[in-house]
Amino acid sequence: MASRRRFLSSGIGSLALASMLRDDGLLADDSFQAPHFAPKAKRCIYLFMEGGPSQMDLFDPKPKLNEMDGQAMPESLLEGVKFAFTEKETARLLGSPRTFKKYGQCGMDMSDLLPHLSDHADDIALIRSMYCDQFNHLPGQLLMLTGTPFRGAPTLGSWLNYGLGSSSKDLPGYVAMTTLGRGLPGGAASWSSGFLPSNYSGALFRNEGSPVLNLANPDKISPEMQRRTIEAVNDLNRQRFSETANPEIASRIKNYELAYRMQSAAPELIDLSDETEATKEAYGLNREDKTGFQASYARNCLLARRLVERGTRFVTLFLSTWDQHSKLDSELAKNAKISDQPVAALLQDLKDRGLLDETLVVWGGEFGRTPLGENRSGFKTVTGRDHHPYSFSMWMAGGGIKGGQTLGSTDEIGWGVEKDPVHIHDLHATILHLFGFDHEELTYRFQGRDFRLTDVHGKVVKKLLA
Amino acid sequence: MYTETLPLTFSPKMKAGHLIAKAILMIGLITPVIADDHWAYQPIQNPTPPASGSQNPIDAFVLAKLKEANFKPSPEAPPHILLRRAHLDLTGLPPTPEEMTAFQKAWKTDPQSAWADKVDALLGSPHFGEQWAKHWLDIARYAESDGYLGDTLRHWAWIYRDWVINSINSDQPFDQFSIEQLAGDLLPNASQSQKIATGFHRNNLKNTEAGLDKELARTKQVVDRAATTGNAWLGLTMACAECHDHKHDAISHEEFFQFYAFFNNTKDSDISVKLDKEWPITTIEKKKDEKEPSKPTPKAQALSILPEKEWRKTHVHIRGDYTRHGEEVTPGVPAAMHPLTIAEGEPPRLALARWLFADDNPLTPRVTVNQIWQKLFGTGIVATPDDFGTHGARPSHPLLLDWLASSFRDSGWSRKKLIREIVMSDTYRQSSTNTYPDRPNDLLWRQNSVRVNAETVRDIHLVASGLFTPTVGGPSVHPPLPSFVSDVGRSVKWPESKGPNRYRRGMYIFLKRTVLYPMLTAFDAPDTSSSCSRREVTNTPMQALTLLNDPVFFECADALGKELYRKHGDDADAAITDTFQRCLNRDPNPGELATLSSAHYDLLDESKNPELAMIATTRVIMNLNEFITRD
Incomplete structure (x- = not known):
C-alpha cells in the first residue's frame, strides 16, 4: 500500500493518464483506485440546498415548540451558544405555522410544503439528527462538501471520481449546476478538486445555451471544419510523437478525441426533444414564475437524470438560498415550490428507469435553523430563524439506502439531537461506504500527509444501509 | 495508515466554534518528521x-x-x-x-x-x-480577495506582487528578499519598500463572515503564517502533518507553538504608499450599488508588530483547541534544528527571519x-x-x-x-x-519536455498572435469572462477590461478566489488556498476544448491568420512556414508541411473563404502539443 501511495503522490501525470486509459479500456483496471468492496451506489445526485433549510417547517414537527411560541428558551440550552445574528438575551421561541401529516406506509412526517415529495416517503431515509460544528455559511458548506471547513480540500464528487473514475466516455464525470438567488458563498470551491488533480474538478454547466464552457465551436468554424482541424492536430501530434516520444503527446491526442466526442454528446444531453411531454410536465419544466427559478430547477433535475443515465458519476444541483433570517413563511414556501415537484419527479423517473437502485440521491443544506425567532438588531418584527448547526434534517434515497425510515430525533423544541446523532463526517463515511469505499482507506497524499474526506473522523451509519 | 482516530468527542450541544477550533488546530499539532540522521x-x-x-x-x-x-x-x-x-x-x-x-x-x-x-x-x-515572481507568488499563496463568503477584494494586493517582480529583476539577494517579507517592518528605519514586502503574510485567506469567532479566525491565520513559513523556506510539511502520526523524531506539540509564537504578536496594518506612477482607477471594481468609486489612496497590505502593552502570551493549545491553554511558550525553533539566539532587544520575528540564513542552516x-x-x-x-x-x-x-x-x-x-x-x-x-x-x-540523461504553466499557455498565444501587451506591473486586469462564471460568487461584478489591458500576461489576471479564471484553472493554476511550491500537470479534454474554442485563443488565431493572409495571400505553404516560425520557432518538416497543406486545402474547400481557411490553419498549429510545450 505504501509503495502504491508513493507512486500516486509522485506521479500525478501518470495517475491521470492511467485513469484516462482505464476509462477507455486501454489499460487493465489494476484496482489501485477501485472500490474496496462491491458498491451499492454507482452515481450520485446531490441536491444541495444552500443556506440552511428550516427543518421544523419541513421534516421535524415540534408541537411543543408551537405551544411555547413567544416564550423564552430554557436558560440551560442557551449556555455557551453563539449565533450569527440573534441577540440571545431577548430571543423568543418561534412556532411553526405549517401543518404536518404522516405519509407512506412508514408514516413519515412531512409538512404541507412538500405535497409531492411526500408521495416518496417509503423511498427515502430521513435523518432528523444531523449536526455539525459550523454556524456560518461558507465553513458549513465547505464542511458538507469537502469534509473540512477550510478552503483547499476536494469536494465529495472529486473524491468519488478519483476513486472510481468517470464512467462516461464523452461527458464530464462530475457536473455542477446552479439555480442561484444570491450566489454561492464558496463560488468555484463548491465543486473544486482542491488538492486532487484538476481533472477531478466538477464542470460547471450553465443554465442556458451550450452547457460547458468552450464547448461550442467559434462562430466562424463549422462542425466539418472542427472535425478536419482536430484530425490535422492529431495527425501532426502523432508525427511529433514519433520524433520525440514525449508521452504527454499521446495523452494530448486522446484528449482531443475525447473533447470532440464531448462536443457532440453535450448538445445531445441538453436537447430535451426526446423527452415526452408527460415527463416534462412531471418535472414542471413548463412552470412559469417571475424569476424563472421554477423552470430552471426543473430542467436541472431532468438534466441530472440524463447525466447519470449517460454515465456521469456525480451531479450537484445547487439551489440558493434557503437562508431565511426573515420572511421565513413566504420564502420557504417559495423554495419548496421551486424544488418539491422536480425533486419528487426525479425520484419517480429514476425509479421508473431502474436507475434509482444504483443512484444515490442526497437532499440537504449545510445546517438547519433555530427554533428561536431571529431578533437581530434592526429587525422590526421577528419573521425568520437564524443558523442552527446543533440539529437539522437531511434525506437520502436510492443507491443502497434503506428507504421508508426516519433516523434519529431531536428534543421537544428541536434544539439538540436526542437520538442517533449523525455528524457530517458520519454522513460522508456512509456515502463512501455505499460507493464501496472504506472511508479510512481512500486517501491522497498532499504536502506530506495522506488526506481523506473524513479527516480523522466518521463512522458508517449502519441503520441507513439497505 | 498515517492517520488515526483522535480522542475527540462531538456533542450537538458543544459550544459553537469550539469544535472547529479543535479541528483546525489539530493542524497546529505539528509533527514534521526530523530523524536525527535524516539527510535534509x-x-x-x-x-x-x-x-x-x-x-x-x-x-x-x-x-x-x-x-x-x-x-x-x-x-x-x-x-x-x-x-x-x-x-x-x-x-x-x-x-x-x-x-x-x-x-x-x-x-x-x-x-x-x-x-x-x-x-x-x-x-x-x-x-x-515576472516569470520568476509568478513562481514565488504560488508559494506566497498570492491572491486578490479574502476567499470566504463575500470574498472581499484586495484592490492593492498588486503592490506586493510588483515588489516581488522588482526585487527579482534587481536580483535582490535572496536572504534580504526573505527577511524583508517576514520582518521588513521590524528592520531599523524600515523603508516603504521593506514594509510592502511584509505583504507576503497578508496573502492568506481571511474569513470575515458575520457571527464569526474572531479569535478563532485570527488563530487560523497565525497557523497559516507559521505553516507557510515552514513550507516556503524549510520544506516542512507543517500545515498538514497529523498530530499523533509520527510519535518519534517529531517536533513536539510545544515546539510548534513556540514557532507559532513568532507570528502571534503581529498586526495587519494597511499603509498608505506613494507609487512611482499614478495608475488609472478604472480597474477598481465597483460595488453593486456604488455609483463612482472615489479616487483611492494606494494602501499596501503590510504587517506590523502590536504595541507592547497589547502583546499576547502564547500558550500551547491543548489538543489544538485554542480555548484550552496549556503551558505558556516563548518564540523558539525546534530543538532538532540549528540553534536560534535572540539578541537583547531584537524582535523575535526578525530573529527568526535572520536565523533562516544562518551559516549552520x-x-x-x-x-x-x-x-x-x-x-x-x-x-x-x-x-x-x-x-x-x-x-x-x-x-x-x-x-x-x-x-x-x-x-x-x-x-x-x-x-x-x-x-x-x-x-x-x-x-x-x-x-x-x-x-x-x-x-x-531521474539521472538526467536528457532534459525534460515540460508543458508550460497556465499563465504561459495564455502568454504564448498572445505573443505569437501579435496581440500581446507587454506592460510590466500595475493593477490587475479583467479579460472577458462569461457571466455565468463571473457571477457565481456572492461578490461584486467582473468589470471587463478594454483595449490593450485585455492582452496582458496571464499573471496579471485579477485573482479572485471565488472566481478563478477558468482557463488558468484548466491548466492547473493553484487555487491559492495554501502555499504551493509544485503545480500539478494534468492533461485533460477540458484543456483541448479550451485551446480549441476559448474566445481569447480563437481571437489569437483570428488575428494571426488574418495577418498571414494579408502577407502571403494564396501562398499557403509560405503562410504555414511563417506560422510555424512564429508559433513553434522552427520550420515545418516536409511531412508536417504536407499535412498542413492538405488540411488547408480542405478547410478552404469547406469554408470557401481563403482568409478564414488561413485562420483555421493557424488554429491547427496553435493547438499542437508542441505549442504549449517547452522541449
Missing part, C-alpha cells in the same frame, strides 16, 4: 565536483552519476530549441522570429558566446522578474535551490519541494544539491547567478528527446 538536516557539504570529464561542476556531478549507471547524456539540443527553452524558462515568453534569426546567426559564429550573451540578455529582461539553501532547479528541469533534485521530511522524496543528486546550495549561499544569495550557472551547463542544454522511453530520467 545534515550540514551542507561543500563537495568537490568529481573528475568525470567536465569542467562545469553541475555537469561533473550529473556525469558521475550517469557513468555509475552506465548511461550517456543526450547531445545538445539544436539552437532553435535552446532559444525557445531559455525564453520560456527565463521569461515565460517565446522568442519572436526576428530574435530567432539573430540568435541563429550569432550561433553560427560562436555558439558558446551566442548562448552566454542570450542568457545574460534574458536575465536582464524585465520579463524575467542546511534547509533554506537546499530548499531554495531545489525550487529553482525544479523550474528549469520540470522536476526538482528532491521531487517533493514542499516536503524535505522523511516522508518526502530523497534527492536524486545529493552532492549536486549541496554544491548548488553552498555556492548559492557563498555567492551572496544571488538567484540570477544560480540560474545562470544552471542554464549554462550542458545538462540543461541537453536534448529532451525521449530516446529511451522506458528509461526514467
Whole structure:
C-alpha cells in the first residue's frame, strides 16, 4: 500500500493518464483506485440546498415548540451558544405555522410544503439528527462538501471520481449546476478538486445555451471544419510523437478525441426533444414564475437524470438560498415550490428507469435553523430563524439506502439531537461506504500527509444501509 | 495508515466554534518528521565536483552519476530549441522570429558566446522578474480577495506582487528578499519598500463572515503564517502533518507553538504608499450599488508588530483547541534544528527571519535551490519541494544539491547567478528527446519536455498572435469572462477590461478566489488556498476544448491568420512556414508541411473563404502539443 501511495503522490501525470486509459479500456483496471468492496451506489445526485433549510417547517414537527411560541428558551440550552445574528438575551421561541401529516406506509412526517415529495416517503431515509460544528455559511458548506471547513480540500464528487473514475466516455464525470438567488458563498470551491488533480474538478454547466464552457465551436468554424482541424492536430501530434516520444503527446491526442466526442454528446444531453411531454410536465419544466427559478430547477433535475443515465458519476444541483433570517413563511414556501415537484419527479423517473437502485440521491443544506425567532438588531418584527448547526434534517434515497425510515430525533423544541446523532463526517463515511469505499482507506497524499474526506473522523451509519 | 482516530468527542450541544477550533488546530499539532540522521538536516557539504570529464561542476556531478549507471547524456539540443527553452524558462515568453534569426546567426559564429550573451540578455529582461515572481507568488499563496463568503477584494494586493517582480529583476539577494517579507517592518528605519514586502503574510485567506469567532479566525491565520513559513523556506510539511502520526523524531506539540509564537504578536496594518506612477482607477471594481468609486489612496497590505502593552502570551493549545491553554511558550525553533539566539532587544520575528540564513542552516539553501532547479528541469533534485521530511522524496543528486546550495549561499544569495550557472551547463542544454522511453530520467540523461504553466499557455498565444501587451506591473486586469462564471460568487461584478489591458500576461489576471479564471484553472493554476511550491500537470479534454474554442485563443488565431493572409495571400505553404516560425520557432518538416497543406486545402474547400481557411490553419498549429510545450 505504501509503495502504491508513493507512486500516486509522485506521479500525478501518470495517475491521470492511467485513469484516462482505464476509462477507455486501454489499460487493465489494476484496482489501485477501485472500490474496496462491491458498491451499492454507482452515481450520485446531490441536491444541495444552500443556506440552511428550516427543518421544523419541513421534516421535524415540534408541537411543543408551537405551544411555547413567544416564550423564552430554557436558560440551560442557551449556555455557551453563539449565533450569527440573534441577540440571545431577548430571543423568543418561534412556532411553526405549517401543518404536518404522516405519509407512506412508514408514516413519515412531512409538512404541507412538500405535497409531492411526500408521495416518496417509503423511498427515502430521513435523518432528523444531523449536526455539525459550523454556524456560518461558507465553513458549513465547505464542511458538507469537502469534509473540512477550510478552503483547499476536494469536494465529495472529486473524491468519488478519483476513486472510481468517470464512467462516461464523452461527458464530464462530475457536473455542477446552479439555480442561484444570491450566489454561492464558496463560488468555484463548491465543486473544486482542491488538492486532487484538476481533472477531478466538477464542470460547471450553465443554465442556458451550450452547457460547458468552450464547448461550442467559434462562430466562424463549422462542425466539418472542427472535425478536419482536430484530425490535422492529431495527425501532426502523432508525427511529433514519433520524433520525440514525449508521452504527454499521446495523452494530448486522446484528449482531443475525447473533447470532440464531448462536443457532440453535450448538445445531445441538453436537447430535451426526446423527452415526452408527460415527463416534462412531471418535472414542471413548463412552470412559469417571475424569476424563472421554477423552470430552471426543473430542467436541472431532468438534466441530472440524463447525466447519470449517460454515465456521469456525480451531479450537484445547487439551489440558493434557503437562508431565511426573515420572511421565513413566504420564502420557504417559495423554495419548496421551486424544488418539491422536480425533486419528487426525479425520484419517480429514476425509479421508473431502474436507475434509482444504483443512484444515490442526497437532499440537504449545510445546517438547519433555530427554533428561536431571529431578533437581530434592526429587525422590526421577528419573521425568520437564524443558523442552527446543533440539529437539522437531511434525506437520502436510492443507491443502497434503506428507504421508508426516519433516523434519529431531536428534543421537544428541536434544539439538540436526542437520538442517533449523525455528524457530517458520519454522513460522508456512509456515502463512501455505499460507493464501496472504506472511508479510512481512500486517501491522497498532499504536502506530506495522506488526506481523506473524513479527516480523522466518521463512522458508517449502519441503520441507513439497505 | 498515517492517520488515526483522535480522542475527540462531538456533542450537538458543544459550544459553537469550539469544535472547529479543535479541528483546525489539530493542524497546529505539528509533527514534521526530523530523524536525527535524516539527510535534509545534515550540514551542507561543500563537495568537490568529481573528475568525470567536465569542467562545469553541475555537469561533473550529473556525469558521475550517469557513468555509475552506465548511461550517456543526450547531445545538445539544436539552437532553435535552446532559444525557445531559455525564453520560456527565463521569461515565460517565446522568442519572436526576428530574435530567432539573430540568435541563429550569432550561433553560427560562436555558439558558446551566442548562448552566454542570450542568457545574460534574458536575465536582464524585465520579463524575467515576472516569470520568476509568478513562481514565488504560488508559494506566497498570492491572491486578490479574502476567499470566504463575500470574498472581499484586495484592490492593492498588486503592490506586493510588483515588489516581488522588482526585487527579482534587481536580483535582490535572496536572504534580504526573505527577511524583508517576514520582518521588513521590524528592520531599523524600515523603508516603504521593506514594509510592502511584509505583504507576503497578508496573502492568506481571511474569513470575515458575520457571527464569526474572531479569535478563532485570527488563530487560523497565525497557523497559516507559521505553516507557510515552514513550507516556503524549510520544506516542512507543517500545515498538514497529523498530530499523533509520527510519535518519534517529531517536533513536539510545544515546539510548534513556540514557532507559532513568532507570528502571534503581529498586526495587519494597511499603509498608505506613494507609487512611482499614478495608475488609472478604472480597474477598481465597483460595488453593486456604488455609483463612482472615489479616487483611492494606494494602501499596501503590510504587517506590523502590536504595541507592547497589547502583546499576547502564547500558550500551547491543548489538543489544538485554542480555548484550552496549556503551558505558556516563548518564540523558539525546534530543538532538532540549528540553534536560534535572540539578541537583547531584537524582535523575535526578525530573529527568526535572520536565523533562516544562518551559516549552520542546511534547509533554506537546499530548499531554495531545489525550487529553482525544479523550474528549469520540470522536476526538482528532491521531487517533493514542499516536503524535505522523511516522508518526502530523497534527492536524486545529493552532492549536486549541496554544491548548488553552498555556492548559492557563498555567492551572496544571488538567484540570477544560480540560474545562470544552471542554464549554462550542458545538462540543461541537453536534448529532451525521449530516446529511451522506458528509461526514467531521474539521472538526467536528457532534459525534460515540460508543458508550460497556465499563465504561459495564455502568454504564448498572445505573443505569437501579435496581440500581446507587454506592460510590466500595475493593477490587475479583467479579460472577458462569461457571466455565468463571473457571477457565481456572492461578490461584486467582473468589470471587463478594454483595449490593450485585455492582452496582458496571464499573471496579471485579477485573482479572485471565488472566481478563478477558468482557463488558468484548466491548466492547473493553484487555487491559492495554501502555499504551493509544485503545480500539478494534468492533461485533460477540458484543456483541448479550451485551446480549441476559448474566445481569447480563437481571437489569437483570428488575428494571426488574418495577418498571414494579408502577407502571403494564396501562398499557403509560405503562410504555414511563417506560422510555424512564429508559433513553434522552427520550420515545418516536409511531412508536417504536407499535412498542413492538405488540411488547408480542405478547410478552404469547406469554408470557401481563403482568409478564414488561413485562420483555421493557424488554429491547427496553435493547438499542437508542441505549442504549449517547452522541449
